[in-house]
Amino acid sequence: MAKKQAVCVKVNGQQREADVEPRLLLVHFIRETLGLTGTHVGCDTSNCGACTVVMNGKTVKSCTMFAVQADGAELLTVEGLFQEGKLHPLQEGFKQEHGLQCGFCTPGMLMSTYALLQTNARPTENDIRWGISGNLCRCTGYQNIVKAVQYAAGKMAQGGAR
Amino acid sequence: MIAKTSPEIGGMGHSIKRKEDSRFIQGKGNYVDDVHLPGMVYGHMVRSPYAHARLKSINTEKAKQLPGVLAIITGEDLAKANLAWMPTLFFDKQMVLATGKVLFQAQEVAFVVAQDQYIAADAAELVEVEYEELPVLVDPHKATDPSSPILREDREEKSNHIFHWEVGDRDATDKAFQSAPVKASVHAISQRCHPAPLETCGCVADFNRATEKLTIYLTSQAPHAHRTLFSIVGGIPEQNIRVVSPDIGGGFGNKVPIYPGYVCAVVASLTLGLPVKWIETRSENLQSTGFARDYHMTAEIAADQNGKVKALRVKTLADHGAFNAAAQPTKFPAGLFSMCTGSYDFAASFCEVDGVYTNKAPGGIAYRCSFRITEAAYLIERVVDILASQLKIDPAELRRRNFIQPDQFPYKTPLGWTYDSGNYEGALNKALEMVGYAQLRKEQEEKRKKGELMGIGISSFTEAVGAGPAHTFDIAGIKMFDSAEIRVHPTGKAICRMGTKSQGQGHETTYAQIVAQELGIPASDVIVEEGDTDTAPYGLGTYASRSTPTSGAATAMAARKIRAKAKKIAAHLLECSEEDLEWETGKFFVKGAPSKSKTIQEIAFAAYTNIPAGLEAGLEAVNYYDPPNLTFPFGTYICAVDIDKGTGEIKVRRFVAVDDCGNVINPMIVQGQIHGGLTEGLAIAFMQLIDYDENGNVQGGSFMDYLIPTAVETPHWETGSTCTPSPHHPFGAKGVGESPNVGSPAAFVNAVVDALSHLGVKHIDMPITPWKVWNVLKEKGVVS
Numbered sequence: 001m002a003k004k005q006a007v008c009v010k011v012n013g014q015q016r017e018a019d020v021e022p023r024l025l026l027v028h029f030i031r032e033t034l035g036l037t038g039t040h041v042g043c044d045t046s047n048c049g050a051c052t053v054v055m056n057g058k059t060v061k062s063c064t065m066f067a068v069q070a071d072g073a074e075l076l077t078v079e080g081l082f083q084e085g086k087l088h089p090l091q092e093g094f095k096q097e098h099g100l101q102c103g104f105c106t107p108g109m110l111m112s113t114y115a116l117l118q119t120n121a122r123p124t125e126n127d128i129r130w131g132i133s134g135n136l137c138r139c140t141g142y143q144n145i146v147k148a149v150q151y152a153a154g155k156m157a158q159g160g161a162r
Numbered sequence: 163m164i165a166k167t168s169p170e171i172g173g174m175g176h177s178i179k180r181k182e183d184s185r186f187i188q189g190k191g192n193y194v195d196d197v198h199l200p201g202m203v204y205g206h207m208v209r210s211p212y213a214h215a216r217l218k219s220i221n222t223e224k225a226k227q228l229p230g231v232l233a234i235i236t237g238e239d240l241a242k243a244n245l246a247w248m249p250t251l252f253f254d255k256q257m258v259l260a261t262g263k264v265l266f267q268a269q270e271v272a273f274v275v276a277q278d279q280y281i282a283a284d285a286a287e288l289v290e291v292e293y294e295e296l297p298v299l300v301d302p303h304k305a306t307d308p309s310s311p312i313l314r315e316d317r318e319e320k321s322n323h324i325f326h327w328e329v330g331d332r333d334a335t336d337k338a339f340q341s342a343p344v345k346a347s348v349h350a351i352s353q354r355c356h357p358a359p360l361e362t363c364g365c366v367a368d369f370n371r372a373t374e375k376l377t378i379y380l381t382s383q384a385p386h387a388h389r390t391l392f393s394i395v396g397g398i399p400e401q402n403i404r405v406v407s408p409d410i411g412g413g414f415g416n417k418v419p420i421y422p423g424y425v426c427a428v429v430a431s432l433t434l435g436l437p438v439k440w441i442e443t444r445s446e447n448l449q450s451t452g453f454a455r456d457y458h459m460t461a462e463i464a465a466d467q468n469g470k471v472k473a474l475r476v477k478t479l480a481d482h483g484a485f486n487a488a489a490q491p492t493k494f495p496a497g498l499f500s501m502c503t504g505s506y507d508f509a510a511s512f513c514e515v516d517g518v519y520t521n522k523a524p525g526g527i528a529y530r531c532s533f534r535i536t537e538a539a540y541l542i543e544r545v546v547d548i549l550a551s552q553l554k555i556d557p558a559e560l561r562r563r564n565f566i567q568p569d570q571f572p573y574k575t576p577l578g579w580t581y582d583s584g585n586y587e588g589a590l591n592k593a594l595e596m597v598g599y600a601q602l603r604k605e606q607e608e609k610r611k612k613g614e615l616m617g618i619g620i621s622s623f624t625e626a627v628g629a630g631p632a633h634t635f636d637i638a639g640i641k642m643f644d645s646a647e648i649r650v651h652p653t654g655k656a657i658c659r660m661g662t663k664s665q666g667q668g669h670e671t672t673y674a675q676i677v678a679q680e681l682g683i684p685a686s687d688v689i690v691e692e693g694d695t696d697t698a699p700y701g702l703g704t705y706a707s708r709s710t711p712t713s714g715a716a717t718a719m720a721a722r723k724i725r726a727k728a729k730k731i732a733a734h735l736l737e738c739s740e741e742d743l744e745w746e747t748g749k750f751f752v753k754g755a756p757s758k759s760k761t762i763q764e765i766a767f768a769a770y771t772n773i774p775a776g777l778e779a780g781l782e783a784v785n786y787y788d789p790p791n792l793t794f795p796f797g798t799y800i801c802a803v804d805i806d807k808g809t810g811e812i813k814v815r816r817f818v819a820v821d822d823c824g825n826v827i828n829p830m831i832v833q834g835q836i837h838g839g840l841t842e843g844l845a846i847a848f849m850q851l852i853d854y855d856e857n858g859n860v861q862g863g864s865f866m867d868y869l870i871p872t873a874v875e876t877p878h879w880e881t882g883s884t885c886t887p888s889p890h891h892p893f894g895a896k897g898v899g900e901s902p903n904v905g906s907p908a909a910f911v912n913a914v915v916d917a918l919s920h921l922g923v924k925h926i927d928m929p930i931t932p933w934k935v936w937n938v939l940k941e942k943g944v945v946s
Contacts, residue, residue, distance in 0.1 A: 028279075031195075031196075035198075037193075037196040038189015038190065038191070040360075040361070042361065042411075043443075043864070044444045044445055044864065044865075045864050045866045079188070081188070082188055087187070087188075091187040094183065094187050095179055095180070095183040095187055098179075098830050098831070098834045101834060101835075101838060102360065102410065102411045102412040103182070103191050103409065104193065104359075106186050107189050128873070129872075129873040129874050130874060133872045133873055134872075136360060136865075136870045136872065137360070137873075138359055138414070138842070138870065139412055139666050139834075139838045140837055141839075141840055141841035142837075142841070142876050143878060143879055144834060144837065146873070
């Protein structure tokens with residue numbers, strides 16, 4: 001076993017620190033070390049996107065990074081979307097537009113679309129479809145996910161906004 | 163017609179938002195991999211790199227020495243407890259861990275348990291297994307060749323042939339063919355594919371030595387049946403086993419069987435007295451757990467010159483892999499494949515299926531379908547299209563000429579099914595209208611003149627869902643009823659538990675709506691729980707679109723029992739006789755004096771506080787529902803595709819889906835099911851294949867090469883509906899979750915073949931990839 005290394009991250013606004021093996025994947029650090037199990041593992045080839053989190057403002061597939069690579073970073077996971085006693089407009093949108101069924105891809109979808117709306121406040125359907133093309137869903141056929149993101153974009157444009 | 167309740171009550175027909183969503187959108191779902199118990203350790207499977215090889219030796223010494231390794235279990239260890247083999251769900255047995263030899267690549271060979279998953283994976287690498295390679299059998303058509311190796315040395319019959327099954331009247335069918343002026347046929351492969359739910363399979367087995375209780379958190383679509391099987395196979399008293407199916411990340415049939423990993427985790431927990439977690443990787447999921455389909459089919463139709471069909475003859479070879487691990491009712495070796503006469507009125511029909519072993523992963527399970535109906539629907543919808551093309555009759559018109567008519571229901575098919583209700587032409591007409599069929603055909607003609615490739619495909623399918631009836635359907639001997647238990651609390655709120663288990667279908671919402679409809683208790687006041695065998699009533703689980711037809715029916719029946727008791731209490735409270743009372747959603751009132759009434763909430767309170775003499779306290783009921791028949795949903799799907807002549811790429815321009823599933827509980831949820839099932843149908847038609855090379859190496863064993871459609875390839879779905887209630891279901895509903903996956907592959911394939919039909923193309927096997935199309939175009943001289 002290799003010598004453990006300290007990893008210090010800010011997750012959902014909170015400072016967290018742990019000594020981990022250098023080979024520990026970021027997704028396992030998030031799920032097991034930090035206990036944030038909303039982030040999921042759906043494949044072993046970086047295809048499915050269930051493990052997507054936002055790191056320093058950009059999406060990463062946390063199964064494809066080591067925890068030590070995130071040292072010093074700011075992370076946002078699905079658990080961090082609910083703020084000030086309110087659901088994020090995207091969370092609302094997924095519920096209102098039936099954008100989820102089994103729920104397993106949902107956290108990754110939420111994080112990818114969160115990052116998408118940060119850079120593109122009024123995405124077209126095509127923008128949204130490409131924006132979630134790194135996230136696989138087996139249940140919804142994506143159509144209602146597109147609607148959910150449009151719902152959130154509309155709500156945020158009206159000033160509902162984060 | 164079902165009386166519509168107010169939106170506040172939220173009974174049937176309301177698109178109320180899903181109750182389960184709140185936890186999923188906040189990352190608070192509780193999937194098996196989220197279960198974390200004190201002292202929990204981790205399992206990892208050692209798998210065979212060979213498809214067929216003799217096991218010479220397994221050396222675990224190096225692995226055992228790795229710090230953190232707690233146990234290594236081999237087939238020989240299991241054999242001592244008589245657990246090296248386990249029964250499959252279909253009269254066969256399967257190795258839990260290999261003894262003697264391995265029969266497919268990725269087969270389970272040893273199970274390593276360690277303190278964390280990384281150490282377990284390291285130790286698995288250190289397990290030294292010596293193999294002696296044996297000749298490999300990949301092609302099912304060669305399974306019974308004398309030159310092929312016999313795979314299953316454990317069986318008395320020294321043959322790779324598993325079963326022959328036939329149904330229908332062979333002589334009458336052959337006779338109809340002899341005299342028929344027109345014959346059409348197709349050889350079509352429903353290829354090996356995999357349900358690949360986004361959550362893989364796994365478990366946490368937790369044996370408590372002090373209480374002797376074994377709790378198994380399991381990715382299970384059928385937790386009650388699994389508890390019974392664990393008890394029977396493992397010799398553990400059933401009251402000491404609790405199976406918990408927590409949130410399940412999609413199933414689609416993949417989570418119906420019991421897999422070797424589960425058994426190994428249980429054995430490890432029993433041995434160590436610690437909770438043992440085993441979660442398979444995606445690649446393990448695709449390479450070793452239940453595959454679907456792998457039916458090699460021939461269909462022939464006998465017809466007259468007007469395209470009126472007379473007889474259908476079907477012959478099929480089924481590749482079951484190394485063990486027959488089909489998950490289907492025991493009377494049906496080929497599942498409901500004999501639904502292959504589809505929506506059409508055949509005078510005679512004959513269907514035969516032969517199953518064989520090959521050196522491939524065991525199965526097959528029903529991938530979002532009612533036991534092989536997808537294969538059947540695909541076959542009949544392909545061959546009907548070929549008949550239309552041969553006679554130069556429009557495929558919509560040919561279907562219309564042959565549909566079973568509304569006045570023929572209940573309709574008995576020549577292969578033994580009795581369809582409950584249908585109006586096939588109604589669904590076809592609606593789909594034709596929605597898609598603008600005449601205009602599309604005109605456009606196609608114009609495009610052809612310009613040398614552009616456009617095709618239109620139709621599929622008018624019939625599904626059969628909701629098994630039992632118990633007299634015909636059982637899984638491993640357990641009859642296929644299902645159950646519901648409703649308890650109404652003193653304040654008028656309720657909790658319901660069912661024998662089924664949602665994997666995303668929205669049961670927490672839809673069952674609550676049934677209670678709301680029947681009792682007038684708002685759906686928001688009703689909690690639904692499933693999946694814990696210590697608390698829920700026994701049932702066979704969720705697959706084959708059976709939840710609404712069985713547990714949904716049970717919910718209505720249990721609610722009606724409660725209403726009958728509520729009436730007695732109301733009569734007591736209103737000081738009248740029961741005969742003087744009438745029911746209106748949520749209350750009983752005195753006939754002719756509507757102001758004299760008691761709400762269900764008042765009655766519930768009285769059930770605990772002011773009980774009439776001679777009546778038991780409480781307000782609850784259980785129902786075990788044995789449906790009198792299957793339900794037969796149906797629909798027509800129409801697909802329009804454009805094909806790029808340069809690349810062979812297929813673009814789905816339009817897809818119209820008209821479904822009829824009788825009375826609908828929640829239209830939003832039904833539409834969501836249709837969207838999802840169509841997307842899986844698209845994947846099967848154009849992308850998905852678990853293939854093997856000549857050495858039995860699995861191709862398509864990871865998400866790198868087993869393709870799942872992304873949002874970019876997935877078209878915009880257009881949905882519509884007609885409503886033909888089931889005459890025997892308590893509220894006229896039929897199952898629906900699988901219709902889109904059953905009906906759509908033929909629509910996609912028919913559209914592509916239609917686009918190329920003027921070039922002489924009659925059939926292309928799935929998955930129709932751009933590469934395949936491009937090769938056809940090259941062969942036909944369209945591209946050079």
